[in-house]
Structures are given as structure tokens and as C-alpha cells.
Amino acid sequence: MDEHTLDYKENDVLQEFEMLTMNAKAAQEHILKKILEKNKGTEYLSKFMNGSTDISAYSSQVPVVAYDCVHPYIMRIASGEQSSILCGERIVELLRSSGTSRGEPRLMPSISEDLDRRTFLYSLLMPIMKKYMRGLGKGKAMYLLFVKAEALTTSGIPVRSVLTSYYKSPHFLHRKHDLYNSYTSPDEVILCPDSRQSMYCQLLCGLVERQHVLRLGAVFASAFLRSISFLEQHWCDLVNDIRIGQLNSSITNSVCRSATQGFIAMPNPELADELEVICSSGSWKGILGRLWPNAKYIEAVLTGTMAQYIPMLEFYTGGGIPLVCTMYASSESYFGVNLRPLCSPTDVSYTILPNMAYFEFIPLMNGLKLTDHEEMVENEKLVSLVDVKVGYYYELVVTTFSGLYRYRVGDVLQVTGFYNHAPQFKFICRRNVILSVDSDKTNEEDLHNSITHAKKILENRNYLLLEYTSCTDTSTVPGHYVLFWEIKSTNEDTTTCALLDPQLFEGCCIAVEESLDYVYRRCRAHDKSVGPLEIRLVQAGAFDALMDLLVSQGSSINQYKTPRCIESGLALKLLNSKVIACFFSPGILHGLCKRYCDCSSLQAHLLRCHSSTSFVWLCHYEVL
Incomplete structure (x- = not known):
């Protein structure tokens, strides 16, 4: 195929994109109507619609659901029942999600024509990129x-x-x-x-x-x-x-x-x-x-928690190769494209394609003050694709051809503008990653932002934070947050001893805690229901080993994302076996040590970490 023929085909796909975004409302209504017509006879929809294809009835009668509500139907199909209990067309495959946000893989139904929709989105990427290069x-x-x-x-x-x-x-x-x-x-x-x-x-x-x-x-x-x-x-x-x-x-x-x-x-x-x-x-x-x-450029997903990798990519590029984000997609559905691929990764917004699925949005009150994931959402509160408002935060809900109906994807998005009549969204975070010890609740974005503040301290000392995850440790009284960090020096002359500077990591602990929300700080300083934050420094390659473990348990290397909150016993055991030093926030640690800890309990904690180096610093705090 020559370039002239390619240009002709690319013009066609760009014209289709223009038509879709100009007529986003009509495109969305057409998509939902087609989904209801094809799937009206399914066991799932019949419970709520009794064979109707009326859009207003769908909006008022079909509930908004999380994965737990869909899972039994998917398992029945996996066991041999007909696809028609959930979908009007044959489910040809079950798509396994990355499953590492909470360590639980999910299976999403897929029909043959889903590949056509994904291919349409892919076909847009190079025509958009060619406008800039x-x-x-x-x-x-x-x-x-x-x-x-x-x-x-x-x-x-x-x-x-x-x-x-x-x-x-x-x-x-x-x-x-x-x-x-x-x-x-x-x-x-x-x-x-x-x-x-x-x-x-x-x-x-x-x-x-x-x-x-x-x-x-x-x-x-x-x-x-x-x-x-x-x-x-x-x-x-x-x-x-x-x-x-x-x-x-x-x-x-x-x-x-x-x-x-x-x-x-x-x-x-x-x-x-x-x-x-x-x-x-x-x-x-x-x-x-x-x-x-x-x-000419490096292409990868760099939004959400992937943003933490930008400094390391810039290190390997020397700042001389642009970093490009092109698309927004998941196992549930493909969503949209970035029309400004050469913008800074921190400014990326995705234009939603109205022909991918039927999209609705749960408004999130007070910015990112999120409700519990299991809470029922009242149908009338949902907002359609074309009715979202610039600057507001929403949780994404999708209805697909393959059997997901008003399904909560769990992504939190912020509206940044419109292209024609199609909204553009900035990806903020995954909704279901939370650290909690007491009444505190820390979501993925809060955790990422607080670590971003601490990273500046490291970078000022010529270190890069390569990777991180977290957990809550309730074996101490009170329980506390634990951050596992793998760092790399950008100074070739740095020695191992220099990496173990307690003042450096105490400063990082303070920076993280000061950046967390009011409830966390109240629990730490006033209620004393949350203990001092701990950073466990792990040896080089620890997060590669974590990835190997999770991939061996079913995650895809292609879709792998380091979990930001570890709950799995094996994963925690692996990371703790790689710890080379532990550092605590010094704010109120000394008083807590006197009240709750003795040397034997610290040694017991140390044995869990398998780190003789950690014992030096832990005993240092105990002596103080």
C-alpha cells in the first residue's frame, strides 16, 4: 500500500471522527438503541426491561452495578450456559483485566465485533500523529x-x-x-x-x-x-x-x-x-x-499512576525525545484518543469516541471525596456524555454490546473541555485503591500526590524513585502506612552507605504525611489512631520480582501496572524479603516507641522484614 492510498484512507477515518464528535448526542442514542435491540431478550435485561428497548426505561429501571453483580453471569457462561443470559450475540472470549489494582483478576465478556471497534480507535492514532510529525x-x-x-x-x-x-x-x-x-x-x-x-x-x-x-x-x-x-x-x-x-x-x-x-x-x-x-x-x-x-518519540500510557515513571523516562532519554500518550482504553471498552499527542504528559486529555460504547457518568461531589464503592447510585444522578461540565469530576459508567450494563469502570475523570460536542477528560485515578487504618481513607491519587512531594527531596539529592507500592501494617499499635520504595542514584559515585542516610528518608516520610489529607493528619497528630508512616527501602530489582510473581499468577505483562496497595500475602512476603532499611516519620515516633514498643517487638518486626540493616535504624529510634 503506497502513501497516497494511506492518506486517502486516513482522511476517511478522520472525517468519520469529525462526524461522530459533531453528532455525539445522536451517536450515543444510536449506540444505546442498538445495544438494547440486540440484547433485549437476555436474562439480565429482561429482569428490568421486560423486552422493552425504550431508552428512558433503561435509564430509570436498570441499576448501576459493580463487577460483583456481573460476575455470576460471566461464570455461568464460562461453565457452559448460553451467552444469551447476558448478551444477544455469542461471547467469543473472556478478557482478563490486569487485575493488579486490588490483586483480583476480572473477566470481561467480548463479542467478535468488539475487535472492529478497537481497530477503529487504533486507526485514528497515526493520522492524528502525522499532523505533528x-x-x-x-x-x-x-x-x-x-x-x-x-x-x-x-x-x-x-x-x-x-x-x-x-x-x-x-x-x-x-x-x-x-x-x-x-x-x-x-x-x-x-x-x-x-x-x-x-x-x-x-x-x-x-x-x-x-x-x-x-x-x-x-x-x-x-x-x-x-x-x-x-x-x-x-x-x-x-x-x-x-x-x-x-x-x-x-x-x-x-x-x-x-x-x-x-x-x-x-x-x-x-x-x-x-x-x-x-x-x-x-x-x-x-x-x-x-x-x-x-x-522521534516514545509512546506509552503516562497518565494516572503511570505519571510516576516520567522522571525515569526523562533520565533515559536525556530529555531529548518527546513522551507521547495516544489513547485511553481498558478491558471493558476502548474509550478515546489524545488529539494533542505532543503535549506534556501532565496535560493529556482524551476525547471520548461516541461509537465505542454508551457512556454515563456519576458526578463526584466535593472534588474527589469519593463514596464507598459498594454504595448504590441513584439512577437519576447519572449524567450523559454530552451533559458533563468542564472542571467537574466523574466516575465512568459504560454499557457495551457484549453484556455490561451501566457498569462502574472505577476510573475517576475530570472534564477539561470539548472537541466539537464530545467531551475531553483527564484521567485522575483508579477509584478502588484505598489505604485505611482508622477513619482515614487515602485513595490512589492522594497517595500519588503525596509521594510526588517526597520525590522532590530525593531528586534534590540526585536520586530517582523507580517504583513504589504501599500497605497498611496493623501488627503495630496503632497501625500505620508502609511505603515500599526502590530508588536509583543518578550519581555514579554514590556509595551504598549514602543511600542509607536516615535524615533523607525521615524528611521524605514527613513530606508524604504533610501532603496527605486532613483526616489522616488528624488521626496521626490528634487522635493518635494512626502510627508514624514507614518507608521500607528495597533492593534493586525488587519490583521486577514483584512483577514476575504477579504475572505468574495470571496478570498480563502487557497490561501490568504495579499495584499501589498490596494485600496479597505472597506479594508482601516477597517485598519484605527485599527490604534493606526501614525509616519512620520522626514526628511522634519516639513517644509511641516508649508507650507501645520494646526492643523485642522491634526485633520481631525486623524478622518480618529480613533486614539486618533495618535493625540499626529501628534500634536507633528505640534508644532515642
């Missing part, structure tokens, strides 16, 4: 894409991640002549179910094609950084493969091995020498621009 069809993309091994239900329905579904579909595999979707990696490498072997081979192909790479990326920023960390650990092996023209023996998947071997069929010592000089030069600051000198 030229020549993107003259090179390749090194996108690090991964699949997850799928399973079958007892009735034979595939269970897979939404991205695995797309990568295995004809919509992805039949893109061979699309100039703007030419990837450095063969499909066989992307489809390798062993994520380590796939990552190794994708990086190898990307290095071989380094002069042709115009775009870098992954679905989530976390996956991209995981791959760069992998490259930092294994570049010697990759360079050696290129030098001798022979793939490393650790790649045992025959299909993946055969496809990759074609890239290095001949020894290339000149390229190996170039790469060795770059990778062995000391600091990896700006390494991406040196390895891929023609890269």
Missing part, C-alpha cells in the same frame, strides 16, 4: 509488545488479555502493508508466550534495526522501563549475539528463535562495536537517543 512512514517502530498465555473455560471459551486478543487477531496480523505499523520485531517474536524470551528477542531486533527506528514504546510506561532495565542487565549478551551472528542459547522457543535468527544470520562486528561503546560508557542517562538516534 512528518516522515513517520519511512522507518520502523520498536514497540515492545507482549502476549500472555491464554486458558480455556470448561465450556471452551478462551480467557486472555485484551491486548493478547488484539495481537492474535487478523486486524493486527494482516497489517503487513501498512507503512505506519512496520515493527522491528517479527510477529512470531511478539506472539512468543515466554515474556523473557520475547523481550530479549524484541530488544535484539530493535538494536539490529537501530538506524531505522523512528518510534519507541510499549503499552504502559512500566513495561517500557522494565524492558530498558532488562537491556541494562543483558546488553553484553545481546551485543555478543550480533557480533558472532548467533542467537543466545537461552532462547529455546523454536518459533521465536527461528524468526529472530534471521535478523542476525551474519556476524556484524561493526554494529556490535558501536553498541558496546554506547552501553559501556558509564551513566545510562540519555542512552535511548544514543542507541536509537533517529527516534
